[in-house]
Amino acid sequence: MAVFALPAIKGEDMHNSNFITTPFGRRSMTLGMLSNQYEAKNIETGKSVDKWRLFRALCEARSIYGISDRALAVLNALLSFYPENILSEENGLVVFPSNAQLSLRAHGIAPATLRRHLAALVAAGLLIRKDSPNGKRYARRDRKGKIDEAFGFSVASLIARADEIFAHAAVIAADRQRLRITKERLSICRRDITKLIEIALQEQAPGDWVMIQTTFQSIVETMPRAPQIRNLIGVLDELEMLRSEILIRLEKQLETQKQSATESQTERHIQNTDLKNIFESEPASSLQLVQDPKPNETLTGCGNQEASQSLSRSTDNKHRVIISQKPTNPSAQSLKSFPLDLVIQACPEVTSYGYGGRIESWRDLMTAATVIRTMLNISPSAYQDACDVMGPQNAATVIACMLERAQHINSAGGYLRNLTRRAQRGEFAIGPMLMALARSQRSPVRDAA
Template sequence: METGSVTTPFGQRPMTLGMLASQKAASELQADQSVDKWKIYRSLCAAKPLLGVTDRALAVLNALLSFYPKNVLSEENGLVVFPSNEQLSLRSHGMAEQTIRRHLAVLVEAGLIIRKDSPNGKRYARRAKEGEVAEAFGFSLAPLIVRAEEIERLASEVAAERLHMQRLREQLSLCRRDVAKLIETAMEEQLAGDWETTFAYFRELVGSIPRTATAEQLSTALETMETLRDDITSRLETLLKAKKTDGNHDQNERHIHNSNPDSTFDLEPAFETKQGANSEFMIEPKTVASTRKQKSDAGRIARVQSQAANDRPDLKSFPLGLVLQACPDMVSYGPGGSIANWRELMAAAVVVRGMLGVSESAYEEAAATMGPENAATVMACILERGGHINSAGGYLRDLTRRAERGEFSIGPMLMSLVRARGGGTRRAG
């Protein structure tokens, strides 16, 4: 076996436990083990981020491999190469000898080659009478055979991670395009809704993505962007249904009757806002003119609400971090004065509901219509702007009715509060 017993470096070079471990592993090399030197080299190039080696160190290893006479590394053919630094420089595109020595040390520390120094530190081979190499001093390539499976596995992991990152970037790029064009369409068609605020929120999301984002950061950004796209799509679909419904109002209106004259909305005072309230936060929906003129017709509202309850897709919840950034006052009402997850936010919302005088039925109706996360988010927003709202319960019921008709979106409300605090979406990384 070429590795023989433990060998220590020549001169002032120190011996390390890593070198000892590499030599120990190489000593366990089986006689029938072999590997294609260029195949393992390609795997090394792929796995270099996990092995801690640089491109130039791999260039030196490439030069070392070129001195091995066979394409297949095996103990039968010997595993020690012994070129001089001058010869290595010629096959490393003229790399300086001092640089070559530094990269050889990197390869040794990474456990990819083993030093087998001669008594005087020179690299040479002693041949037998038949001309075969009896003993050689230089660098052993045995670790490449011993670690072949590990190197292949690391290369596969790097390739899988690269593919995962590529797919995340592709999906994020497509989602960004969808959101931008959907907002552009809504603005060009002058559809009802605060699309400028939605576009501002979209730009802040795009700006929060670092140039060198990690897979986790890309995944989070993609999830948030998909939520925004689903919300916009839901609003546009609802507006299209409303337009189709309005086209048949003159024919159908005389046949509609109010089947629920005893409204439960009287549990709270009518919704009012105090003077000086933020108009962006209130988000007055821009519905079609016929719908606005017919608000007093209870039968028509009941019909629209019934259709929306059956056809409208559920509102999507926004990231908890964004909610707490927009509504920091809510944190004080969480268990122990903090909120770490959605369950704690919903528990805080129940406390705030009672404090603001919102009836249990109003909150349950909001949760059933918007979803428990969105209902808790709305309560956090109402708490944040409580000084501008006369009746929190009436306002919650009004938002619930709008959500049933697909005329309410939480995103603009949250971004209005973020801007009111003088901040924006926090950048990742």
């Protein structure tokens, strides 16, 4: 079997006065080929490079040299015929496999395709043809068995341009890393803005949050499907500015809540200046002032000894203040309502049930909810329970949301009672439901654009 990769005689390939080689047959010589041969002539003395490390860098920078992945597969097969892992003049510069053997190592590539990709590698200045007089690839040996001269493909250009290839690969790798980091920052920023807007709507923070959300969507829609780093930088700057503005508004809301909590803790207490007075706290409907009975009065129905003892204890103090307050039931607390514009934006179908096909006030929405309740076969008692627990406005909002999802709800009455029980336990919030419906209303518009 013939050996397909043997070192050529040192100094005979590219460093004598006859280093210029022209292609065989009909292949034409170009100035580019001549320039590549001149560049390959000036290889630094003793320069060497790992062929597979260089090949990986070339795969990274292939867009710079305009070569395809199939051409790289052919180059990979060609480098496999080089006898050493280190490309250097000492190890030879020419490899000379036949097209048949090269096609086998290139995973059975067709001969015509093989020739086309070899020509692309030569045109890109990565290989240099050193054709024999008859166009065949072979090596001529001397009497001692050493290579006298070889004809095939010279890898001198790869050695000469190794530093250039590594530099291009490093720049492309850095750009890809920068693009990945920018995409990560963009994803986190989009997530932050979405969730901050949701909590702002839930907490009813001051501000036009519908407009802010519309601005957010318009910025996101400017991104192309296959964005480049230059496209993402501008979008990221705008989104970070929007996130900063949202955080400023929410910080003001937090300060307002802290001030309200401080004021509620420092309210004035009812206090008697007489230190001998005794204050008691008992369940009652209002403040009651108990005065001492007159000495000549008796307690009706209390003729026993306990009554007289109670009377004697009450006479020890001239006044007794009993402070009472009705206990708060957490389940009776109503949910926070949302802006009517947001409800209409998330549930546009409810406008069809308003007077004249319009919903202009909460009264119109609650009137429409009554009609929708009847249409969805929700009992009056179920709707009344929802109004008592959630509040009339929130109950009407829930009915509007149920109308949008009516085709997915089997029993509207049971669904409403379940939401009412969850709201009574503090496990239900209208905000996520509204935001989900609002996003679903905007998605067809974005797809159409």
